[in-house]
Amino acid sequence: xxxxxxxxxxxxxxxxxxxxxxxxxxxxxxxxxxxxxxxxxxxxxxxxxxxxxxxxxxxxxxxxxxxxxxxxxxxxxxxxxxxxxxxxxxxxxxxxxxxxxxxxxxxxxxxxxxxxxxxxxxxxxxxxxxxxxxxxxxxxxxxxxxxxxxxxxxxxxxxxxxxxxxxxxxxxxxxxxxxxxxxxxxxxxxxxxxxxxxxxxxxxxxxxxxxxxxxxxxxxxxxxxxxxxxxxxxxxxxxxxxxxxxxxxxxxxxxxxxxx
Numbered sequence: 072x073x074x075x076x077x078x079x080x081x082x083x084x085x086x087x088x089x090x091x092x093x094x095x096x097x098x099x100x101x102x103x104x105x106x107x108x109x110x111x112x113x114x115x116x117x118x119x120x121x122x123x124x125x126x127x128x129x130x131x132x133x134x135x136x137x138x139x140x141x142x143x144x145x146x147x148x149x150x151x152x153x154x155x156x157x158x159x160x161x162x163x164x165x166x167x168x169x170x171x172x173x174x175x176x177x178x179x180x181x182x183x184x185x186x187x188x189x190x191x192x193x194x195x196x197x198x199x200x201x202x203x204x205x206x207x208x209x210x211x212x213x214x215x216x217x218x219x220x221x222x223x224x225x226x227x228x229x230x231x232x233x234x235x236x237x238x239x240x241x242x243x244x245x246x247x248x249x250x251x252x253x254x255x256x257x258x259x260x261x262x263x264x265x266x267x268x269x270x271x272x273x274x275x276x277x278x279x280x281x282x283x284x285x286x287x288x289x290x291x292x293x294x295x296x297x298x299x300x301x302x303x304x305x306x307x308x309x310x311x312x313x314x315x316x317x318x319x320x321x322x323x324x325x326x327x328x329x330x331x
Contacts, residue, residue, distance in 0.1 A: 075317050079180050085173065089181030093156070094188060108189035109196050112144040119144070119261050132263045134292050135204045142291055143260035143284050145197055146219075149190040150226055150280065151251045156182040157230025158247055161238050165331040175324045176317070179230050183223055201291075209294035218286045218297065221306060225279050228313030231320040238323070238330050259284055279305040279312075 079086060098105060116137055123129040124136035131139035160178045161168065168175065201208060237243040258280045259267070267275050275281060282305045286297030 075176055078174055079177065082174060082177055086177050086181050086184060089178055090184035093181060093185040097185070105192050108192040112141060112148050112193050113196060115144050116141045123261050129262045130266065132265065132293070134206070138200050138204050138206060138292065139288070140261060141197055141200055142288050145190070145193055146222065146284060146287055147255055147258065147260045147280070148193070149186050150222060151255070152189065153183050153186045153226045154229060154233070154251060155247055156186065157226070158233040158237050159244050160230070161234045161327055162241070162331060168331060169328050175327060176231065176320065179227060179234060182230065183226055206292065208291060211290045211294045211296060214290035214296055215287060218283055218290070221309060222283050224313050225309040228309065228316040232316035235320045235323040238327055254280070276301050276304070277308070279309050281305070
């Protein structure tokens with residue numbers, strides 16, 4: 072895993088080239104352009120506010136529900152978009168993979184970098200929401216940086232494994248949207264962690280995205296550090312997941328050009 076990160080740093084120019092290509096292709100010939108990065112979390116926030124706050128009366132830990140929902144959706148959509156783009160990255164770049172050798176993981180890291188730009192754009196609306204609701208941000212917001220790095224490492228592990236499988240079994244691409252939706256509702260995006268029943272909490276916390284999303288909220292909205300106990304367990308699981316996934320990916324990449 073660390074060798075992969077070292078090689079990625081040496082080939083950072085190639086990664087940025089792939090990322091810029093993906094960004095340009097995404098917004099090419101679109102009327103709204105980068106505004107789509109804001110419209111997705113904004114529209115879901117409005118739906119969640121209507122369904123979970125107005126109708127279901129889900130609590131939001133003392134924070135206005137639109138801000139509560141957006142704080143989770145902002146980072147979850149980044150994760151979901153990376154999953155969808157990274158899973159199909161090998162097949163989508165099949166002409167390039169057949170012609171020339173380069174470290175295939177650079178395509179996956181480029182997907183994460185391209186998604187990070189959407190995250191930055193969508194964060195501007197989040198900053199406006201915080202100002203509108205007069206929510207003061209403390210120094211604890213700096214915890215967002217290690218949480219985001221941890222999320223990116225987990226994302227890289229997931230797309231390394233899924234993209235390697237997708238080369239041989241295209242069903243993965245068809246089933247991924249359903250997986251993302253189910254996974255989102257198994258993560259405290261639309262509801263707080265406090266509503267999860269105690270009897271299922273130990274299993275629920277094994278989802279690495281649970282302490283990460285909860286950590287973002289604690290750091291940004293409540294001025295508190297993340298839950299170190301839960302986050303430590305998540306970090307261990309993420310490192311193991313990423314290490315195993317990259318090992319599988321590197322062993323399989325030699326066959327990509329033949330199978331694709």
